[in-house]
């Protein structure tokens with residue numbers, strides 16, 4: 325644990341680490357291990373927000389050196405249904421058949437807490453996919469890229485060629501909406517930009 329860090333990122337996601345580093349922030353990192361099962365009929369935005377908050381709250385008591393904890397969660401939402409990471413090949417293909425040629429939403433939430441104050445924000449981005457062919461799905465699955473990503477794709481990688489259009493936050497789709505994240509960090513006087 326870095327004593328000079330201003331905050332801790334409660335995440336195992338290399339994408340979140342890269343995005344935070346890209347805006348020049350230094351931070352410690354400790355992954356959160358929580359139950360990510362949605363509650364019955366839980367609205368998608370409530371679920372994503374709850375996940376981000378629970379990740380931050382789970383890591384806070386585990387820190388040897390006390391500092392604020394930042395966490396995030398990202399889900400792909402199609403027709404109100406929460407799509408997480410594919411559990412295998414068949415699941416990925418079924419997700420992609422649903423996304424093919426249509427709009428879906430990517431909901432990302434960020435939460436920041438020091439145990440006394442808890443701040444959170446949500447980012448919703450509309451994404452339109454091209455019509456996917458069976459050959460594209462086969463090829464994409466075999467790259468290994470889809471496995472650990474919500475909705476089974478990475479806009480920042482090969483999955484980007486399936487994306488016709490987005491309306492919202494690119495960083496939010498990748499997993500950490502930078503505008504909202506910086507807003508929270510500014511409240512804690514951590515992000516001094518702007």
Ligand SMILES: Cc1cn([C@H]2C[C@H](O)[C@@H](COP(=O)(O)OP(=O)(O)OP(=O)(O)O)O2)c(=O)[nH]c1=O
Pocket residue numbers: 334335336337338339340355356379396397398399400430472473474475477478479480483497498499
């Ligand atoms: C839609 C999309 C998701 N993703 C990734 C971001 C997240 O890492 C992942 C969604 O899963 P999350 O459960 O939000 O995060 P995680 O398990 O990867 O990491 P942690 O909980 O430890 O912070 O999907 C992309 O990388 N690109 C994309 O285009």
